Amino acid sequence: MPKTTLPGLDETTVGLDSVLHTSQRYLASAYDSVSGLIETTYPILRESRPASRGRLTDTEQDIFRAAVVFSGAAIDTVFKEALRNCLAIQVEASESARDKYIQFVMKYIQDGPNLDTKNVAILLASRESSDILTRAYVESLTNSSLQSRNQVEQSLSALGLKGEKDLYIDAKRLDPLFRARNNIAHEMDMTPSSARGQGKRSRRERIISEYVDMCHTGLNYCQRMLNRLQSTLYFPE
Numbered sequence: 628m629p630k631t632t633l634p635g636l637d638e639t640t641v642g643l644d645s646v647l648h649t650s651q652r653y654l655a656s657a658y659d660s661v662s663g664l665i666e667t668t669y670p671i672l673r674e675s676r677p678a679s680r681g682r683l684t685d686t687e688q689d690i691f692r693a694a695v696v697f698s699g700a701a702i703d704t705v706f707k708e709a710l711r712n713c714l715a716i717q718v719e720a721s722e723s724a725r726d727k728y729i730q731f732v733m734k735y736i737q738d739g740p741n742l743d744t745k746n747v748a749i750l751l752a753s754r755e756s757s758d759i760l761t762r763a764y765v766e767s768l769t770n771s772s773l774q775s776r777n778q779v780e781q782s783l784s785a786l787g788l789k790g791e792k793d794l795y796i797d798a799k800r801l802d803p804l805f806r807a808r809n810n811i812a813h814e815m816d817m818t819p820s821s822a823r824g825q826g827k828r829s830r831r832e833r834i835i836s837e838y839v840d841m842c843h844t845g846l847n848y849c850q851r852m853l854n855r856l857q858s859t860l861y862f863p864e
Contacts, residue, residue: 631669631835633662634843636850640857646716647853647860650708654849657701661842664694682832691838692811698842699808702801703773705849706782709856710768713786715761716860721787728785731764774805783852791855794848801848804841807833 636658641651669690676684683691717724736747750756768785776798783794810816810831821829 631665631839633658633665633839634847636847637854639850640854642857645857645860646712647709647857649712650705650849650853653704653708654701654846654853657697657704658846660697661694661701661846664690664697665839665842683835685830688816688830688832691833691835692807692816694838694842695804695807696811698804698845699774699812701849702779702804702845705853706773706779707769709786709853710782711765713856713860714765714768717785717787718761718764721859723789724785724787728760728764731767732760735760735763774809776801776805786856787859788852788855794852794855797848797851800844803837804845807831807841 636654639651641647645651669687672687672690714724714728718728719725736743736750738744750759753759764785768782773779773782779798779801780795783789783791783798788794807816814822816830818829818831821827
């Protein structure tokens with residue numbers, strides 16, 4: 628049986644002293660888990676069945692489904708940690724990040740067409756109004772599961788990566804991973820007809836190369852984002 632492997636990630640440029648170190652650690656942990664499922668757990672399970680050929684069994688599919696969930700979780704965690712640790716830096720250093728921040732502030736102090744007088748009063752009365760706004764901004768971007776291309780693009784813009792056109796173009800390649808992850812996490816990967824019917828519960832089936840490509844695309848996209856963000860971080864003297 629040919630060895631099933633998960634390709635490696637781009638080399639990281641995130642150092643141990645970087646504010647992105649925690650995000651990098653999360654990504655490395657996710658990669659280890661996904662590669663372990665694909666390169667170690669699956670082969671052991673495969674060797675335990677008599678037929679060396681044929682499509683994946685239900686249990687084997689579950690191994691790869693778990694890899695998809697880990698990969699989706701990596702995108703969520705890596706991006707959110709980057710947002711928590713870098714937004715305050717980027718809104719001061721990046722014009723495009725600052726523009727997105729100002730748009731948020733405008734919405735924050737509005738109540739429909741009118742001013743939200745309570746929020747305005749809180750800001751005016753506080754010595755730390757900037758910190759209040761930054762915390763609210765971070766929360767608005769991280770308080771829900773990040774599992775869509777739109778959320779990825781929104782996060783890129785907030786982080787001041789608007790000029791990194793290739794990241795926006797390649798974000799569409801995350802769509803298959805997001806769809807599969809959501810089907811697995813929210814619908815047990817059951818087909819619509821099976822979920823509504825009776826008898827045997829059929830689930831979506833995919834080939835190994837689909838799973839591996841989805842997982843690697845998602846994980847390596849995170850690495851590319853971290854490397855690009857690292858190169859844009861600015862710390863004034």
